[in-house]
Amino acid sequence: TWHDQPLESLAAILETDPNQGLTPKEARRRLERDGRNELRKGKGVSWLAILLGQFNSLVIGVLMVAAALSVVLGEKVDGIAILAIVVLNALIGFAQEYRAEKAAAALARLTAPKARVLRGGHAVQIAAAEVVAGDVLLLEAGDRAAADARIVDSAALRANEASLTGESQPVDKAAGVLPAATPLAERSNMTFLGTGIVGGSARALATATGMDTELGCIARLLETAQSGETPLQRRLDQVARRLLWACLGIVAVVFVLGLLRSVAPFELFLGAISLAVAAIPEGLPAVVTVALALGVQRMIRRNVLVRRLPAVETLGCAEVICTDKTGTLTVGEMTARRLLAGGRLYKVTGEGYAAQGAFLFESAETAPSQEPDLYALLYAAAACNDAEIVDRSMEKPAANPPCPPLRKGGLEASRHLLSEKDSGSSLPPWEKGGRGNFSVVGDPTEGALLVAAAKGGIARADIEAAAPRLAVLPFDSDRRRMTVVRRHPDGNCAFVKGAPETILERCAHFRSGGVTRPLSEAEKATIALAAEWMAHDALRVLAVAQRPLADNAVELPAIGSLPTGGGQGEGELNGEEIERDLIFLGLFGLQDPPRGEAKEAVARCRKAGIRTVMITGDHPDTARAIARELGILQSGDAVVAGAELARMTDVELARDATRIAVYARVTAEDKLRIVRAWKTRDAVVAMTGDGVNDAPALKEASIGIAMGRTGTEVTREAADLIVTDDNFASIVAAVEEGRGIYDNIAKTLAYLLGGNAAELAVMLVAAVLGWPLPLLPLHLLWINLVTDGLPALALATDPIDPGVLDRPPRPPQAQLLDREFIRLTALTGCLTAAVALGAFAWEFYWGGGVEQARDAAFTALVIAELLRAFGARSNSRTVFELGLFSNLRLFLIVAASFALQLAIHHVPTLQILFAIEPIGLEQCLGWIGAGFLPLIVLELRKVILRRNAAP
Numbered sequence: 001t002w003h004d005q006p007l008e009s010l011a012a013i014l015e016t017d018p019n020q021g022l023t024p025k026e027a028r029r030r031l032e033r034d035g036r037n038e039l040r041k042g043k044g045v046s047w048l049a050i051l052l053g054q055f056n057s058l059v060i061g062v063l064m065v066a067a068a069l070s071v072v073l074g075e076k077v078d079g080i081a082i083l084a085i086v087v088l089n090a091l092i093g094f095a096q097e098y099r100a101e102k103a104a105a106a107l108a109r110l111t112a113p114k115a116r117v118l119r120g121g122h123a124v125q126i127a128a129a130e131v132v133a134g135d136v137l138l139l140e141a142g143d144r145a146a147a148d149a150r151i152v153d154s155a156a157l158r159a160n161e162a163s164l165t166g167e168s169q170p171v172d173k174a175a176g177v178l179p180a181a182t183p184l185a186e187r188s189n190m191t192f193l194g195t196g197i198v199g200g201s202a203r204a205l206a207t208a209t210g211m212d213t214e215l216g217c218i219a220r221l222l223e224t225a226q227s228g229e230t231p232l233q234r235r236l237d238q239v240a241r242r243l244l245w246a247c248l249g250i251v252a253v254v255f256v257l258g259l260l261r262s263v264a265p266f267e268l269f270l271g272a273i274s275l276a277v278a279a280i281p282e283g284l285p286a287v288v289t290v291a292l293a294l295g296v297q298r299m300i301r302r303n304v305l306v307r308r309l310p311a312v313e314t315l316g317c318a319e320v321i322c323t324d325k326t327g328t329l330t331v332g333e334m335t336a337r338r339l340l341a342g343g344r345l346y347k348v349t350g351e352g353y354a355a356q357g358a359f360l361f362e363s364a365e366t367a368p369s370q371e372p373d374l375y376a377l378l379y380a381a382a383a384c385n386d387a388e389i390v391d392r393s394m395e396k397p398a399a400n401p402p403c404p405p406l407r408k409g410g411l412e413a414s415r416h417l418l419s420e421k422d423s424g425s426s427l428p429p430w431e432k433g434g435r436g437n438f439s440v441v442g443d444p445t446e447g448a449l450l451v452a453a454a455k456g457g458i459a460r461a462d463i464e465a466a467a468p469r470l471a472v473l474p475f476d477s478d479r480r481r482m483t484v485v486r487r488h489p490d491g492n493c494a495f496v497k498g499a500p501e502t503i504l505e506r507c508a509h510f511r512s513g514g515v516t517r518p519l520s521e522a523e524k525a526t527i528a529l530a531a532e533w534m535a536h537d538a539l540r541v542l543a544v545a546q547r548p549l550a551d552n553a554v555e556l557p558a559i560g561s562l563p564t565g566g567g568q569g570e571g572e573l574n575g576e577e578i579e580r581d582l583i584f585l586g587l588f589g590l591q592d593p594p595r596g597e598a599k600e601a602v603a604r605c606r607k608a609g610i611r612t613v614m615i616t617g618d619h620p621d622t623a624r625a626i627a628r629e630l631g632i633l634q635s636g637d638a639v640v641a642g643a644e645l646a647r648m649t650d651v652e653l654a655r656d657a658t659r660i661a662v663y664a665r666v667t668a669e670d671k672l673r674i675v676r677a678w679k680t681r682d683a684v685v686a687m688t689g690d691g692v693n694d695a696p697a698l699k700e701a702s703i704g705i706a707m708g709r710t711g712t713e714v715t716r717e718a719a720d721l722i723v724t725d726d727n728f729a730s731i732v733a734a735v736e737e738g739r740g741i742y743d744n745i746a747k748t749l750a751y752l753l754g755g756n757a758a759e760l761a762v763m764l765v766a767a768v769l770g771w772p773l774p775l776l777p778l779h780l781l782w783i784n785l786v787t788d789g790l791p792a793l794a795l796a797t798d799p800i801d802p803g804v805l806d807r808p809p810r811p812p813q814a815q816l817l818d819r820e821f822i823r824l825t826a827l828t829g830c831l832t833a834a835v836a837l838g839a840f841a842w843e844f845y846w847g848g849g850v851e852q853a854r855d856a857a858f859t860a861l862v863i864a865e866l867l868r869a870f871g872a873r874s875n876s877r878t879v880f881e882l883g884l885f886s887n888l889r890l891f892l893i894v895a896a897s898f899a900l901q902l903a904i905h906h907v908p909t910l911q912i913l914f915a916i917e918p919i920g921l922e923q924c925l926g927w928i929g930a931g932f933l934p935l936i937v938l939e940l941r942k943v944i945l946r947r948n949a950a951p
Contacts, residue, residue: 002150002207003187004180010150010205016134018152018205021118030132037131037147037209039219055086115146118203133206137191140201145191148213149204151175156200156476158443159191162326164214164693165617165667169334169540170198170443174476183642184214184667185617194692199386199443200474218668221696222718238815239749257767288745291796295741302733303725305708311720313745314703315731316738317810318610318686320678322671322697325616325626327707327726328688329602330592334444336452338539338589340530342373342512348455351593353389353438353447355454368456372514375456377586380544382453382460383467384484384495387442389450445540448590449497467493473578483579485549492549494578500531500587503543510584519584531587538625539589545582591622599630601729606631609808610735613661615671617693620664627662637661645670654680668693675700684809688723688731689715705731732805740800742810748795749816750825751872755788755865757829762836762857772850774840774857778914782904787862787897791869794890798873824875827941831934832868836861839930855905855916856927862901863931866894871935876946878939 002010011018022030055064067083115128118136128146131137137149139157151157157173165185176189191197191204193213210216292313296306306312326332333352338345339359346366350357358365359374368375440447450460467486475482481498496503504527510519527543534541605612612632616623620641627633638656642665645653654677663674671687675697678685687694687701695718698704706719707726716722723730759780766774775783815821839860844853869890870879885891904910905919919927 001180002148003178003182003190006177007150007152007175007205010207014134014205014207016136016205018136018203019118020121021136022132022134023120027119027130027132027135030134031130034132035210036129038129039211039216116143117206131206131209133209133212135206137204137206138201139191139197139204141197141199143197145193145195145197145204147193147206148208149191149206151189151191152203152205154200154202156474157197157202158199160196160198161185161192162617162691164192164195164218164691167617169445172476173200173202174478181643183665185642185665200476215692218692218696221668221672222699222714239817242817253764254767261770288748288796290793291741291744291748294797295737299721299734299737302737303723303727303730304734304737305722305724306720307722308720311703313738313742314684315686315705315721315734316736316740316742317684318703318735318738319683319809320611320613321605321686321688321731321735322613322615322674322678322701323688323728323731324690324694324707325614325618325623326592327690327709328723328728328731329598329614329630329632330594330626332592332726333440334448334540334590335593336448336588337591337593338534338537339374339377339452339586340527340534340589341371341377341586342514344371344373345530346374348452350451350455351596353440353451355451357455359456368458373511373586375458376511376546377544377588378453378456378458379463380495380546380585381449381497381588382458383463383486384482384497384544385446385450385460386472386482387440387444387446387450389447390439390441445542445590449542449588452588471578481579485578488548494547494549494582495544496546496579496582497542497544500528500541500543503545503582504528504584506579506582507545507584508581511586516583527584527587534587534589536621537589538622539591542588542590544585544588546585547578547580547582549578594626594630595727595729597727597729601732602631604732604805605735608735608805611658613663613674615663615666615674617666617691618664620662623662623664633661639664642666642670645673650677650680653677657681668696671697672700686731688728690726691715705734736800736805739804739809743801743804744796744798746816746821747798747872747874748792750821750828751795751869752788752792753825754828754832754868754872755783757825758832758836758861758865759783761829761833762840762861765833765837766840771840771844772854774836774854775861776854776915779854779858782914783858783862783865786900787865790893790897791866791890794887794893795869795872797889798887828868828934828938831937832861832864835864835930835933839927851915851917855919856923858914858916859901859905859919860927860930862897863927864934866897867931867935868938869894871938871942874942876942878942879935 005013007018016022055061064083064086067080067086071080114125115131116123116125116138117131118124118138119126123138131146133147135147136152137146139145145159151173152175154174158170159173160170161167167185171185171188173188173191178187178189190207191202193209193215208214208216211219292310295312299306299312323329331351335351336348339348340346344361347360348357349360359368359371360366361371366374368378453460463486467488469484470487470492471483471485473479473481473483475498479498480502481496483494483496485492485494496506504524507519507524509516510523510527511517531541531543602612614623614627614632620639624633624639627639633639636659638660639662640648640660642663645663645666648656650673653673657674657677658681663670666674671689671694675685675687679700679702684702686703686705687697688705688707689695689698690707692714694706695714698706698715699718703721704719705721705723706715708716708722708724709726721734723734759775762774766772836857840853840857842853843856844850847853847856870882870884873879873882873887873890902924904914905916911917
């Protein structure tokens with residue numbers, strides 16, 4: 001550990017001089033000894049390996065064997081068709097997964113390209129990869145730390161460590177010695193590789209580089225994370241195994257029956273293998289892949305990008321969603337939510353850095369222009385500020401937050417600051433209303449103050465023009481306040497903001513009802529109590545005050561009396577003299593607020609049987625308040641902080657995982673342990689995140705979900721899905737899509753296997769009865785790929801059931817081929833086979849012979865399958881309840897398949913190929929009537945089962 005030792009000891013261990021740095025010669029020696037300051041890149045995955053991985057499935061293996069056997073048996077058309085389907089399926093999957101498995105390599109791109117260091121007492125700029133342990137780093141605002149380093153000295157240093165620790169706000173950094181047990185997020189005397197410096201400056205002693213840094217530790221964790229098979233892959237492998245055993249059973253039965261009838265063994269073997277190949281649903285992999293690919297397209301419209309196809313369905317069976325707080329459940333942008341001014345408590349509406357919102361007092365909207373105390377508070381907050389708002393969508397920096405346009409007869413102060421004719425042109429376009437895509441340059445807390453002022457019609461650019469700065473006393477961790485002195489016509493005025501207790505002890509007056517009065521100790525206690533109440537509500541509290549600096553000015557200068565020109569100050573004043581006898585203006589309660597739609601999304605998850613768990617690097621009190629507001633934290637649920645989690649064994653964590661709703665102050669390793677604990681309980685876990693510290697857990701989870709806007713490249717590369725709007729509600733929408741996709745795959749599989757069962761039954765019964773083959777191999781291929789395959793593709797695109805989130809998730813152990821599935825498939829196969837065998841028998845014994853009998857069996861089977869597609873859309877709702885045209889694609893495909901079936905009966909070339917004859921109208925109507933019988937029986941079964949299940 002580097003944070004718990006005196007600097008003198010640290011310098012001795014690292015053999016360096018904090019004032020001079022290393023000599024160039026020594027730095028070169030260490031670089032050769034320790035290696036470059038780079039993270040180890042992950043093993044590259046070649047395109048060939050990704051392509052070959054698409055064939056790593058038992059279903060695909062069975063189909064490949066079927067294709068090979070078809071060619072050996074002389075059925076080259078069958079074999080080529082099956083092989084084409086397998087290749088098409090692989091190409092679709094390859095296209096989706098080409099960029100997968102690059103997370104560790106992406107970590108290297110987070111390191112700073114350049115660094116300023118002391119070498120032999122001189123400041124030099126070098127490549128960040130050449131920084132070595134013992135170097136003295138020179139840091140300032142805008143830099144990215146080039147190594148893990150211990151701070152030697154600093155001036156108001158602040159760092160954004162959200163991507164590493166999950167802490168949503170920039171943290172103050174200063175020299176000092178900390179206890180050895182200090183958690184990573186609280187090591188205020190250290191800076192870490194890859195984190196950003198947002199304010200101040202410092203000298204820091206590099207203690208670790210490359211893979212020895214905290215970022216390097218995460219890179220190692222990422223290498224150990226394993227996501228494993230998805231539930232869909234496991235279920236499809238189960239289907240393939242059962243199909244394989246079914247095929248072997250068919251071979252055995254047919255072989256035995258043939259031997260009993262004294263058929264030649266070789267001929268028996270060929271016939272049995274033909275039947276086994278016919279039992280395989282060739283279209284299944286293509287249907288599954290198409291269903292997933294179409295789901296991908298629907299998810300894009302719902303702000304979710306899919307990087308790995310199986311992840312689409314996996315999310316549909318998620319039982320637990322472990323979600324980050326900042327930017328996912330919350331807006332990710334600090335916002336003023338409560339204000340105290342003139343003894344009145346105001347609520348502020350609106351989210352983030354767009355100046356859209358209002359001020360509410362006792363639930364009634366009020367205008368700051370009509371509230372002098374509120375206006376004075378907002379004005380001072382904007383005057384004492386160093387932040388800027390940037391409109392990313394316009395790629396321009398804005399001197400102020402987006403501000404409502406000035407209205408005639410509106411804000412009094414604005415009319416003094418800007419003439420009527422200039423008011424429109426002085427504000428950039430993005431400050432004239434509209435939401436935009438805004439971010440803060442500087443401290444997010446100061447950005448929130450600017451936005452609050454903009455909601456009141458106050459633009460900092462106007463303040464800068466009318467009341468220029470004369471002096472700034474910057475914020476630091478010792479003073480805990482910041483002061484800006486500006487020029488006023490009656491004398492300079494100091495605006496001060498900082499911690500409530502620090503500001504209050506320096507206040508002698510307060511403003512109430514537009515009048516400045518002396519501040520009593522009792523009133524100070526009341527204000528302190530209000531600040532404490534805000535803090536207990538997980539708000540970050542800032543106090544704002546000001547002081548006129550003219551000798552005879554005790555009263556606050558009149559609003560709007562600021563000059564329009566520049567000027568110089570009246571002499572320098574020290575901080576202690578400026579920051580005394582302040583006039584207390586009020587309090588700001590700031591918070592990264594929950595997203596408006598997040599609460600409803602969490603409720604939908606609960607209704608769907610999905611547990612939502614918050615995992616954050618924030619303080620436990622903040623996490624608890626947000627979780628309670630969103631409904632994540634329920635009665636009996638626990639909040640566990642990182643220190644307590646570290647004391648728990650993996651067994652204890654897995655045991656208690658179901659009662660813990662919130663984890664706070666956690667590290668990357670903690671997140672990985674939490675995901676593994678849920679997986680130990682055989683739960684399907686989704687993990688969301690945006691920071692580098694989330695990447696290992698995202699890769700380990702059943703499904704990893706990265707944030708597209710705020711997420712780091714590392715996180716996005718480790719994830720299966722990317723939420724493009726960083727919104728938890730979009731994740732819930734993706735769950736809905738995933739469940740719908742699984743339903744469609746299940747109904748499609750049932751439809752395909754029902755048809756295959758019918759084909760097998762027809763062939764087996766004919767073999768037992770000693771009939772000629774009712775169906776030729778080309779007939780079977782036509783049925784499987786055209787009259788079954790095309791409707792199956794339409795079933796895969798069936799609209800999602802509106803109540804899909806009203807039922808609990810499927811258990812991970814649940815099988816596609818359960819008892820009910822097998823019963824329904826057997827019944828469907830028997831009914832359809834009965835129609836085909838009846839048609840065959842009619843023509844064989846009382847019609848025109850074998851050719852006509854085959855024709856009848858083939859056509860009757862095709863018609864029955866096509867009509868059955870309408871009933872296959874649901875196991876409980878009838879065709880009439882679903883609506884014949886609610887899946888228009890299915891209706892059109894069935895109609896087209898009917899047309900194709902008629903075409904092969906009447907096109908001479910196709911007649912010869914399929915060995916069939918033209919059919920008359922009477923025959924066609926008869927076969928259609930017979931084809932309706934399976935559909936009618938299956939629909940009546942739905943009605944009977946529903947009535948029996950009714951209470």
